[in-house]
Amino acid sequence: MDKVLNIVGGGMAGSEAAWQAANMGIDVVIHEMRPKVGTFAHQTQNLAEMVCSNSFRSDDDENNAVGLLHWEMRAAGGLIMEMADAHALPAGGALAVDRDAFSAAVTERLLAHPRISVAREEITALPDQGQWIIATGPLTSSALGQAIAAETGAEALAFFDAIAPIVYFDSIDLSKAWFQSRYDKGETEEERKAYLNCPMDRDQYEAFIDALLAAEKTEFHEGETAGYFDGCLPIEVMAERGRETLRHGPMKPVGLTNPHAPDVKPYAVVQLRRDNALGTLYNIVGFQTKMKYGAQTSVFRMIPGLEDASFARLGGIHRNTFLNSPTLLDAQMRLRSRPNIRFAGQITGVEGYVESAAMGLLAGRMAAAELLGQTLPVVPQDTAMGALVHHITGGAEAKTFQPMNVNFGLFPPVGGVKGGRRGRKDRYKAYTDRAKTAWQMWLGQMPAQAA
The missing domain is CATH 3.50.50.60 (FAD/NAD(P)-binding domain)
Structure with missing residues (x-):
């Protein structure tokens, strides 16, 4: 044989x-x-x-x-x-x-x-x-x-899969963002600081949700009817399910303390995870998106600490078959x-x-x-x-x-x-x-x- x-x-x-x-x-x-x-x-x-x-x-x-x-x-x-x-x-x-x-x-x-x-x-x-x-x-x-x-x-069967954007580290404002893993998980100091956190107060969060919902999205071609996999939902789809959905999902503020304002509890937090060994790239956690590129840059720069963000890769969406x-x-x-x-x-x-x-x-x-x-x-x-x-x-x-x-x-x-x-x-x-x-x-x- x-x-x-x-x-x-x-x-x-x-x-x-x-x-x-x-x-x-x-x-x-x-x-x-x-x-x-x-x-x-x-x-x-x-x-x-x-x-x-x-x-x-x-x-x-x-x-x-x-x-x-x-x-x-x-x-x-x-x-x-x-x-x-x-x-x-x-x-x-x-x-x-x-x-x-x-x-x-x-x-x-x-x-x-x-x-x-x-x-x-x-x-x-x-x-x-x-x-x-x-x-x-x-x-x-x-x-x-x-x-x-x-x-x-x-x-x-088919569904649509989305990709999250990646940000250059040196474009993140560390006077607003801070390093901390949720609940300080990790055995080493480096592990406990594997994530960057960008805090939002209530007004900032509400304005972000408004912009997210109003942003221009990628439209599917005629005949492309498919659902999303729940583990990789675009953030706009989550926001459409309710204004508090993101705050209880990828933007939940629990297990984190902002050292820039330790007595102020953030209303929501956007986390970024280190994406390469050099620490030059950070992935916006849970921010898969179907927004068009122009909309992504303007909406994501509403996040405190990302006002001047430079993107190594913007998010996208594609058809996924199984x-x-x-x-x-x-x-x-x-x-x-x-x-x-x-x-x-x-x-x-x-x-x-x-x-x-x-x-x-x-x-x-x-x-x-x-x-x-x-x-x-x-x-x-x-x-x-x-x-x-x-x-x-x-x-x-x-x-x-x-x-x-x-x-x-x-x-x-x-x-x-x-x-x-x-x-x-x-x-x-x-x-x-x-x-x-x-x-x-x-x-x-x-x-x-x-x-």
Whole structure:
């Protein structure tokens, strides 16, 4: 048997899938259309380029589901987590990375692997022969998207995804903004100062909301009807849901004290998170937007401390497609109608960099095992990996399926823990303890490598 795995897409999922399969002894070809065919969001030709945020979210592996997913990927020798750790930035209790250094390092490691090669080409049809993983992410090319829709017999579900703006640090007024992580999270002083905060009083907040609602927005073309993923809502959409929505969301003022006016409680706070190791760029947290560029600069400069802000990148919005995976994929993440093709990453209906890479990790191992003439044991649903893959391959209700971040609601219930706030913390710890044991047992059942 020809032990070659083809992977379409060199994002988080495709990169992780390639790494896992190659380390199981399988030759891998990554088919990446950039730079020959560009996208709205990507700016380089590097693999695993981060475009929406530089955050992998919480790194707490005892009380948080995404932190547990980090732990499982590290235990499995995941390249994405290894490189994220190597290029981490201070971010309190979260894991944020220097996005350029991170993607450059992932690219270097993959290209240096003797079993991995990269073909810079666009794949426009579903292959009939060989073992393939399609991990094209939220920006699947038009031609391949049409081929997938034609094969599945139904339109792929769709939603619109938004990107937050990035500000140059030296354009931020530090006489108004201050460094502090919410609730002073982080073990080091640098981590506790991973965020910049811009305070607003009530009048400033109300004026900001008025400007936000009145700003000129990107309009969708006729026929482009789709919802938003709730975890990445544009701020204008949140504001339209109620004037206080942002103040209880990304602009909540809790856990912060303004050293410029310690006795004055801010009515709202805009946070910016460090975006690169040099500290020259800051991402406006939670400020995904569909405002037109001219409107963005005028509205965002209403934020105290950002009156003279210079933007390295303004926000944007693009169409994001994903499969109705519960109806289309089997438990091995294979397309039921073409079992030589697996899907991985955001196109399967998981949301987030970590979740996408995690599904790439599983797809890579599953495909490699099949090429070795073996089948992996079922991933335990008690694990974060297993909870996610079960959700997308049959656990979710197909009629209402939408992108999902990993969360403890996807896990089988754990008994013996009382309710309430303290009970919830104990319950989450019980989830993670159970998951770690199950994941280590699953990893111990891996097939032998190919020669």
